[in-house]
Amino acid sequence: xxxxxxxIQILFAFLLFLIGLLGLLVRRxxxxxxxxxxxxxxxxxxxxxxxxxxxxxxxxxxxFIFILAVAAAEVSVGLALILQMYHxxxxxxxxxxxxxxx
Amino acid sequence: xxxxxxIAAIVAILSTIMAISNKNAIHALLYLIVSLLAISIVFFxxxxxxxxxxxxxxxxxxxxxxxxxxxxxxxIGLEEELEKKWLTPKMWIIPSILAVILLIIFxxxxxxxxxxxxxxxxxxxxVGISLFTTYLIPVEISxxxxxxxxxxxxxxxxxxKKVIHRFLIKK
Numbered sequence: 001x002x003x004x005x006x007x008i009q010i011l012f013a014f015l016l017f018l019i020g021l022l023g024l025l026v027r028r029x030x031x032x033x034x035x036x037x038x039x040x041x042x043x044x045x046x047x048x049x050x051x052x053x054x055x056x057x058x059x060x061x062x063x064f065i066f067i068l069a070v071a072a073a074e075v076s077v078g079l080a081l082i083l084q085m086y087h088x089x090x091x092x093x094x095x096x097x098x099x100x101x102x
Numbered sequence: 103x104x105x106x107x108x109i110a111a112i113v114a115i116l117s118t119i120m121a122i123s124n125k126n127a128i129h130a131l132l133y134l135i136v137s138l139l140a141i142s143i144v145f146f147x148x149x150x151x152x153x154x155x156x157x158x159x160x161x162x163x164x165x166x167x168x169x170x171x172x173x174x175x176x177x178i179g180l181e182e183e184l185e186k187k188w189l190t191p192k193m194w195i196i197p198s199i200l201a202v203i204l205l206i207i208f209x210x211x212x213x214x215x216x217x218x219x220x221x222x223x224x225x226x227x228x229v230g231i232s233l234f235t236t237y238l239i240p241v242e243i244s245x246x247x248x249x250x251x252x253x254x255x256x257x258x259x260x261x262x263k264k265v266i267h268r269f270l271i272k273k
Contacts, residue, residue, distance in 0.1 A: 002103045002147050007212050012111045012144075014208050016118060018201045023122035025197035027189070031127055031173065035134060039118055042161065046141060053148040056222030058232040061153050062240075065233065068160050069244040073251030075165050079172045080258035086176050087261065 009050045016043035030085065030094045034078050041071045107147050114140035125189065127173050131166055138162045149223035 020039030027033055045067040052060025082092070089096045114137045121133035138161045145154035233241060 002107055002149075004104050004107050007215060009107075009148075011209070011212065012115070014205070015115055016141075018205055019115065019118045019122055021204075022194075022197050022201045025200070026193050027122070029127070031169070032122070032130065035130065035169070036122060038161075038165065039122070039134070039137075042138070042141060046144070049145055049148060049150050049153055052224065053150060053222060056224065058224055058228050061150055061224060061229050062233055062237050064153055065156065065229075066240060066244055068156060069248055072160065072165060073247050075168055076251050076255040077258065079168055080255040082172060083175065083259055092176070 006050065006054055010047060013043045013046040013050065016040075016046065028094050029092050030082055031092060033094060034075065034082070037078075038071060038075065041067060041074075103147060107144060110140045110143040110147070113137075114144070123189075128170070131169055131173070135162050135166055138166075152224075152226035152229050 017040055020036045020043060023036035023039065024033055027036065045064040048060040048063040048067070050060075052058065052064075085097065086092060117133045117137040117140065121130045121137060124130035124133060138157060142154045142157040142162070145151075145157060
């Protein structure tokens with residue numbers, strides 16, 4: 001069985017979350033922003049599974065299943081919104097949707 | 103076993119970095135699939151075989167296929183020059199500094215925390231029993247959420263016909 005300390009495991013999940021956050025901040029292509037949100041969802045679920053493995057309880061894994069359901073719903077609606085955005089603006093630039101501003 | 107964990111973790115982090123910084127959307131998705139498979143290996147090593155299978159089936163299987171469908175529908179590829187224009191190195195500086203600050207704070211916080219990993223294997227049977235007894239109401243709520251997601255995606259994905267009043271049509 002694995003004997004890596006829990007700190008290292010949580011550090012791994014946090015690194016994944018940071019990479020997702022970095023992608024969300026840097027990219028302007030809206031598909032990549034959605035992709036980064038997926039990475040962040042996944043790392044949050046990873047922490048739940050780590051905790052569930054640490055204490056031998058099933059609750060964390062069940063939370064991961066719920067996170068999976070939420071991610072699936074979010075992605076389907078988000079991709080439909082991206083299709084509509086591309087249909088209206090003919091670009092994937094997230095900054096193109098600033099019509100409320102001016 | 104520890105070596106496998108470290109290798110899978112490094113592969114996951116590197117391929118996620120590649121996925122985030124890639125200019126081509128399809129290549130980024132393929133990198134992300136590699137990352138998800140590596141995370142699934144980590145789940146398997148941690149003693150969660152059911153979650154590892156779900157990760158491959160739902161994330162790497164279903165959600166990534168949704169992304170690929172949308173990218174194919176939008177027919178991207180011509181956008182690469184635009185992407186090059188958007189993705190200048192100086193855009194990375196400030197977010198990277200913020201991320202590194204967060205990382206330092208997190209490592210500092212981890213110093214005061216010590217817990218030994220004690221791997222428990224959780225069988226799919228335990229997960230299923232817990233899912234349909236203790237967590238029955240959340241399961242039904244998530245079913246309603248998925249129904250709302252389907253309805254919303256169908257409604258938003260429809261190409262609406264533009265209705266213009268006959269006096270407004272330019273001739």
